Amino acid sequence: MPPSPDYAVDLADHYDDWFTPPTATTDATVSLLDRLAATAPEGPMLELGIGTGRIALPLAALGHDLHGIDAAKAMVEQLRAKTGGTEIAISIGDFSDVDHDGRFGMIYVVNGTFFELTSQEAQIHCLARAAARLLPGGIFVLDAHLPEVLAAEAGADAQPVRAASGDPVTRIRRIHPATQRYTSDYKVVHNGEVRHIRVAFRYASAGELDLMAAMAGLRLRQRFGGWSGRPFTDSSNYHVSVYELPS
Ligand SMILES: C[S@@+](CC[C@H](N)C(=O)[O-])C[C@H]1O[C@@H](n2cnc3c(N)ncnc32)[C@H](O)[C@@H]1O
Incomplete structure (x- = not known):
C-alpha cells in the first residue's frame, strides 16, 4: 500500500497544535505507558503510528529505547525536527505489517489509531505481526472507543x-x-x-478485540477505563487494553 491518511500528509505541520501545550491526556498516556513498561520484559518499545512523536519523545526522555513505524513521512519529519527526534529508529510503512527489526518488551498504538486499520483482516494481521515481534511476556497496548458510545453519537450535530x-x-x-x-x-x-480533515476508522467491540488478540496468541491482562488508569466499568466510554504474550 502503504496507507498514509490524507490528514497525516496535509496537516502534519498543524497536528501538534491540537496538543500543545501538552494536554492532560498526553501526560496521562505517557505516564500509564511508562508504568506499564515497568511490568513488561526489559527491551525496546515500538509505537505503531508514531506520528510527530507526541507520546514517543516524552517516553524516550524518560529513558526508554523507542522505535516507531508510520506511513506518513510528513508526520515523521515533524518528529525528527524535535529534541531527541533523530535518536528514534523509525520505519516508514504500513504499521499493520509491524515490519521493524528487533523484538520488543512493549508495542503500543494510541489515540484511537488501531481503528485506522479499516478492515478486520488488517486488524487481525496487525495483532498477529505484533505478537511475533514481542519478547516472551511482552505486552501490546491499545486504546479505543466503545462502539456503544460511537453509536450514541450517530446523527448528532457538529x-x-x-x-x-x-x-x-x-x-x-x-x-x-x-x-x-x-x-x-x-x-x-x-x-x-x-x-477540513476526514479520518476513517473501523471500530470493534472490546470482545472482538479480545478475540482477534487471542487468535494472535495474546491474552487480555488488564483493561482500564482510560489513560488515567481508572477502572473499566459499565460507565466507561473508552478503554485502554493491555494484552500479553504468554512467556
Ligand atoms: C492520530 S495520529 C497519532 C500519532 C501519535 N501516535 C499520537 O498519538 O500523537 C495516527 C498516526 O498513524 C499513522 N497511520 C495511520 N494509519 C497507518 C497505517 N496503516 N500505517 C502506518 N501509519 C499509519 C498516521 O500517519 C498518523 O501519523
Missing part, C-alpha cells in the same frame, strides 16, 4: 472539540454499522483559514 491551541475545532462523527466503520470530519479554523 460537536466542539477542545484543541490545546485554542483554535476553534468541531467534529461530526458518522457511524456505518453495516460495515463497522465510522468517519470523523473535523473543521479546524487556524489563523483565519478553514481546514
Whole structure:
C-alpha cells in the first residue's frame, strides 16, 4: 500500500497544535505507558503510528529505547525536527505489517489509531505481526472507543472539540454499522483559514478485540477505563487494553 491518511500528509505541520501545550491526556498516556513498561520484559518499545512523536519523545526522555513505524513521512519529519527526534529508529510503512527489526518488551498504538486499520483482516494481521515481534511476556497496548458510545453519537450535530491551541475545532462523527466503520470530519479554523480533515476508522467491540488478540496468541491482562488508569466499568466510554504474550 502503504496507507498514509490524507490528514497525516496535509496537516502534519498543524497536528501538534491540537496538543500543545501538552494536554492532560498526553501526560496521562505517557505516564500509564511508562508504568506499564515497568511490568513488561526489559527491551525496546515500538509505537505503531508514531506520528510527530507526541507520546514517543516524552517516553524516550524518560529513558526508554523507542522505535516507531508510520506511513506518513510528513508526520515523521515533524518528529525528527524535535529534541531527541533523530535518536528514534523509525520505519516508514504500513504499521499493520509491524515490519521493524528487533523484538520488543512493549508495542503500543494510541489515540484511537488501531481503528485506522479499516478492515478486520488488517486488524487481525496487525495483532498477529505484533505478537511475533514481542519478547516472551511482552505486552501490546491499545486504546479505543466503545462502539456503544460511537453509536450514541450517530446523527448528532457538529460537536466542539477542545484543541490545546485554542483554535476553534468541531467534529461530526458518522457511524456505518453495516460495515463497522465510522468517519470523523473535523473543521479546524487556524489563523483565519478553514481546514477540513476526514479520518476513517473501523471500530470493534472490546470482545472482538479480545478475540482477534487471542487468535494472535495474546491474552487480555488488564483493561482500564482510560489513560488515567481508572477502572473499566459499565460507565466507561473508552478503554485502554493491555494484552500479553504468554512467556
Ligand atoms: C492520530 S495520529 C497519532 C500519532 C501519535 N501516535 C499520537 O498519538 O500523537 C495516527 C498516526 O498513524 C499513522 N497511520 C495511520 N494509519 C497507518 C497505517 N496503516 N500505517 C502506518 N501509519 C499509519 C498516521 O500517519 C498518523 O501519523
